[in-house]
Amino acid sequence: MEKILVIGAAGQIGSELTLALRKVYGDQNVFATDIKDAQSDIKKSGPFQLLDVMDDKRLIHFVIRYKITQIYLLAAVLSGNAERLPLQAWDINMRSLLNILDLAREVGIKKVFWPSSIAVFGLTTPKVDTPQLTIMEPNTVYGISKLAGERWCEYYSNKYKLDIRSIRYPGLISYKTEAGGGTTDYAVEIFEEAVETGKYECFLKPDTKLPMMFMPDAIRGTIELMEADSSKLSIRSSYNLSGISFDPKGLAEEIKKIIPDFEITYKPDFRQSIADSWPQSIDDSVARKDWNWKHEYDLEKMSKIMLRETKKKSGKK
Numbered sequence: 001m002e003k004i005l006v007i008g009a010a011g012q013i014g015s016e017l018t019l020a021l022r023k024v025y026g027d028q029n030v031f032a033t034d035i036k037d038a039q040s041d042i043k044k045s046g047p048f049q050l051l052d053v054m055d056d057k058r059l060i061h062f063v064i065r066y067k068i069t070q071i072y073l074l075a076a077v078l079s080g081n082a083e084r085l086p087l088q089a090w091d092i093n094m095r096s097l098l099n100i101l102d103l104a105r106e107v108g109i110k111k112v113f114w115p116s117s118i119a120v121f122g123l124t125t126p127k128v129d130t131p132q133l134t135i136m137e138p139n140t141v142y143g144i145s146k147l148a149g150e151r152w153c154e155y156y157s158n159k160y161k162l163d164i165r166s167i168r169y170p171g172l173i174s175y176k177t178e179a180g181g182g183t184t185d186y187a188v189e190i191f192e193e194a195v196e197t198g199k200y201e202c203f204l205k206p207d208t209k210l211p212m213m214f215m216p217d218a219i220r221g222t223i224e225l226m227e228a229d230s231s232k233l234s235i236r237s238s239y240n241l242s243g244i245s246f247d248p249k250g251l252a253e254e255i256k257k258i259i260p261d262f263e264i265t266y267k268p269d270f271r272q273s274i275a276d277s278w279p280q281s282i283d284d285s286v287a288r289k290d291w292n293w294k295h296e297y298d299l300e301k302m303s304k305i306m307l308r309e310t311k312k313k314s315g316k317k
Helices: 012-025 040-045 056-065 079-084 086-107 141-160 186-196 215-227 248-256 271-276 285-291 299-314
Strands: 004-007 030-034 048-050 070-073 111-113 167-169 171-173 199-202 210-214 244-246 263-266
Touching: 004 012, 012 030, 012 040, 012 070, 012 215, 056 086, 070 086, 079 086, 079 141, 079 271, 086 111, 086 141, 111 215, 167 215, 171 186, 171 215, 186 199, 186 248, 186 299, 210 215, 210 299, 215 285, 244 248, 244 299, 248 263, 248 299
Parallel strands: 004 030, 004 070, 030 048, 070 111, 171 210, 199 263
Antiparallel strands: 210 244
């Protein structure tokens, strides 16, 4: 029986991935950990413990004690916050990964999942249908750390034969958890403000097109990759993954179909230069070929669900 450790289980991805993994592997076989308290559904449905991935001694003790076979490392400082605290972000993002890779090598972890990001690309990267293998010159702390992480994952995979799997996530959209300091977080905040106030001031320009994905697709894609036959995987750095691409203006127009009086204004901040360095759309044909990846949600379907569930969450009809 697999014993799975999720590090960063209280975050945007971790909170939903933990529950999905428990449905697959059983509640008591998925150990949720974070440096902060988790949501009630995480703590009620299975084991949860406060744990700092930077504490390598306590981490290895935990892994051995609970006979962990798979690790999902989701702890990270995201793009917007990383620009405010560059050295701290680099230290956390890099040291946490290296702690896990070394631990996996020492104790024989069967599989490791680590998320990369479209932030690995840069101004010189082709922006439309960005290929799996292409120019990668990130100009943000977050992107630099993710690109370095990809190289470390491939290095440990080749040198130590570790089974490490990774996805370059686009911007992720979810109604279940708060935005976490990322450049694409406007696409979560806009639904909350549309419901609460009927207006939103966007920190990106109206025509800033970026790759996005509804969280259910991201969770399903992650589990599908981890369950895929290892012999069929050709990428050991990180897979491109695509869902939908849109800009703030297009998203606002979709919201107006349901909330006609919704108003959006624009006041770009430092995150605009980050977004300008990222792709507009992603070519994920390698993931589709290797493990039959296919996204389910388009902009219209995602927007309807986001507004419906955000209204429920706020208590509004």
